[in-house]
Amino acid sequence: MPTGLTKDAGWQIGVARTLPHSPEVVWSYLTSTAGLACWLGPGAELDPEPGTQYRTGAGTTGEVRSFRPGDRIRLTYGSSTVQLALTPASADRTHLRFHQERLSSANQREQQRTHWQQVMDRVAAALEAG
DSSP, X not given: OOTXXXXXXXXXXXXXXXXXXXXXXXXXXXXXXXHHHHHTOTTOOOOSSTTOEEEOTTOOEEEXXXXXXXXXXXXXXXXXXXXXXXXXXETTEEEEEEEEEEESOHXXXXXXXXXXXXXXXXXXXXXXXX
8 A cells, every 4th residue: 555545544644743842832822813824724713612613714614523622633624634633742842743634645645745844834933933
């Protein structure tokens, strides 16, 4: 089976990075208006209740599947599923991971790898700027 192709979830991609900030700081940013715009898209607002719908300013729609404060958010994103997860690396370092599954092809997987790497760069830059 090709890299990134699974039997159950189709094509998938994961991007991770350890950031030099506490989990509380990273979570606070990612769930703020600016943070949601950074990783989900401008205009996105999330209700932390599973089953609630959201829509970005660009028209992408989805549904919150799970929302565990300080830990992870899982939601549908169009026809795919995205999960953001935090793991404490130490008191002032956090391992952040974006995972997307149910992608349509190897080509879309590569496009989304680039997308999530750029998102990670923007999140890191925003946290550094304070």
